[in-house]
Amino acid sequence: MSIVIQQRLIPDGSPNKPSKPMTPQWITIHNTDNTSGTAESHARYLLDGSGGRQASWHYTVDDKDIYQHLRDNEQGWHAGDGNGPGNTTSIGIEVCMYTGMNQDVAWNNAAWLVATLILRYKLTFDQVVPHKNWSGKQCPSQILPYWSQFIILIKGQVQQLQNGIRILVNGQEAAQGILKNNVVYGPIRDIATALGLSVGWDNTKKLAYLNNISQPNSIILNGSAYVPVRAIAESIGASVTWNGTERIVSIQHQDKKE
Template identity: 40%
Template sequence: MVTIRKNLVSQSIINSVTSSTGNGRKWITVHETDNERATANADAHGRLQANGNSRSASWHYSVDDKEAVQSFNHNIRCWAAGDGSGNGNYNSIHVEICVNEGGDYKKAVKNAAELVKKIMKDENISLANVVQHNHWSGKNCPSKMRSGKCGYTWAQFKDMLKEITTVSKPSTTNKNSYFTTNPGKIKVIKGCWQYSGTSFNKKQREQKVDAGPTIYTVVKIEKTKNGTPRLLMKNGTFMTANKKYIEKA
């Protein structure tokens, strides 16, 4: 996995070159810096933003062949898409790929793909919503990838991301795979997590539960937005309703 280093800008810079907080985080937009100077790596672009970019522009990440530097938190509406108050600026996370001479462009693209995959997973963003800067404003960006003359085409970049989907949605078409009515008492047959909420993201993890004879009491079944059942436990946490992991006690 690419190394991600934070060099977050100050609030004064957020105030001057962004539309502040409120980013909907529904898209990921990929750019290239078009700066071929040997020193124009991710660190340099991160420092440029931290020190106050002279242009009215901002982006979340700069990526080169060695690392990714994060300049803004994801909730910030950066000015990078050229679409005013459209989805590009207001609902997207922006990733700039460095093209500096002496840097390994192909490695930078691979690192960018790893970063984008992580953002997709963390923010629950679909592959269809990973787009080029060109998608928003018509600008020829990312220019090298769009031309395909430097090692990777846009289609090849998207292929690197295909192992990530919008959500790892368990199928609910087979009703036998899940408890859809309250099982009352359960025990764990395969290690799983207890969560503080129904979305089951990493931030909601409370504790790992190992398979064993311990009996747990289910209060009721709640469903996610996509209809997947979750078990609300007596202790206030949620557990999977998937019969691969639990069974009636």
């Protein structure tokens, strides 16, 4: 799976964040305890100053979106331990619980985010903790009774990420790719959507098209067309880079019409 993380960063100097640097050593899981708030509405709440409270965290997750509010390398006020390690060394993630939300999808989205951060910062599963670990509060209220199952979800996502290739378009998550004969292939439809381009398929020639430009070496995987990512980038004049450590392919493309 691959999810676009939408950045709505709290401005530097805002009174609802510490504005202090940190090196992530923990990931702290919360539930919002808000039966009406989506990830997007929590993003607006933080941008509007958290109601005058000293409250801020790094990400909010629901069944549709992930919003980022703080950079990973800056402290938040979310753990309830003052200047303790929860606030000063942990990335805070709030998981929504609004009425009508698909909880399974939201928890899987949260597990994917945690897995991504574990791999990025070389953390262990023991460094993923509930809010209760820092302050004694029964939080995350919905996830806490199923904590071991939630960790299993995270482990599954880590395994998927380790076996797969992340494809970013202009810095945003776009798709999950595969490595075949030392070539990274990606699902052309997902990549086209991220680039804002049209995609087509000639069933006779078994050939994919991006903005009417043919994409040779197309393959079908689980019913979807996959093409070499570098070929996609070069066909539209985009640049592509490979991060072998994190297994990330990045496409940078500036629409010439802009």
